[in-house]
Amino acid sequence: MARTQGSHSDITGPRVRAAALRLFARHGFAAVSMRQIAAEVGVQAGALYNYTPDKQSLLYSLLKGHMDELLAAWDDEGAGGAPLDRLARFTRFHIRFNVERPDAIFISYMELRNLEPENFAVIERLRRAYEDELEHILRDGVAAGVFEVPDLKIATLAVIAMLNGVNTWYRPGGRLSLDEVQTMYWDMVRRAVGA
Amino acid sequence: MARTQGSHSDITGPRVRAAALRLFARHGFAAVSMRQIAAEVGVQAGALYNYTPDKQSLLYSLLKGHMDELLAAWDDEGAGGAPLDRLARFTRFHIRFNVERPDAIFISYMELRNLEPENFAVIERLRRAYEDELEHILRDGVAAGVFEVPDLKIATLAVIAMLNGVNTWYRPGGRLSLDEVQTMYWDMVRRAVGA
DNA sequence: GTCTATAAGGTGATAGAC
């Protein structure tokens, strides 16, 4: 796989990002060297710096891209309907989105502490924006009398934590289909919020 | 704080463990050097090797000690009673135990991937044993007709994931007391399992 | 039990040839 010389104005950039995502998820940001990433891509370490100014920016760019994609995807399919329908849609959306990109999800909450403060603040703000989407659904449901939760903020975090747990065990082709998993968690979420 | 010479058959060992726990939780195992740990304790790096054969053993020892303590604590106060009572006790126990030792909890699920395979297998087995405690409660409740869950294994993991979420936001002296948090989560857990 | 000194090797990042 190793190249010896020559130009490749092709797809090296995306391959660098893909390799970094995979390795960061497997071993952790701090444990992965630029040389390891380069070896995975099939270039020498120096060549990576054509695609990122430094290692930190590479991590930030992966997390930022992931959060943008998450919010855009929910924006596409989350809008409208009664609170109960929106909560069902959120539950199924969140599970599907997460299990489709386990590496990005993993580093998005494991490597936050390795972001420099300004980068951390940006990602944190986006994470909050996503949480707020769920909180608004719950608030509307409580106002409409169809949900009953002990505390809006805590119910929001509890539901997200429960749904995030899926990624720790779900594997495509396992005992349960994605649809079955979504349905089971919807059952539990629905009950947890008193619907 | 730095010593210059002399013997200290005192409490250096525990201080090494405490410093390592704190630093691993803050920055991650791979990002923390033996020199940093030594500086925190107030000794030179070489002195650490009086207390651990290597860095990996230090991590393993922290995780193993934590899991032993968890299982022993639950063994002390978890036994007996009706499924509903046992589930309430598990919920409150799990939350209290977790918020009392955030650093140990954090590294126990963040640094598993940095354990060597044999060490990982041991910790994983203990984690399973703890999960099984909850699964047995749910099974007994379902058998008794007081719980209703979509799937025993999934309900177990969903409840634990939800409860683990507390550590991401709870701080002593915050808006809610520990008892209030325990009560709110018990509300949501009870409903999630159809009790 | 702690120190200093050191071995052996890995780290992120840059310079300049092609």
Add this chain to the structure above:
DNA sequence: GTCTATCACCTTATAGAC
């Protein structure tokens, strides 16, 4: 755009003095 070579530094772990 990629290579090779290199800088300055940090890493884990050990040896031997005190």
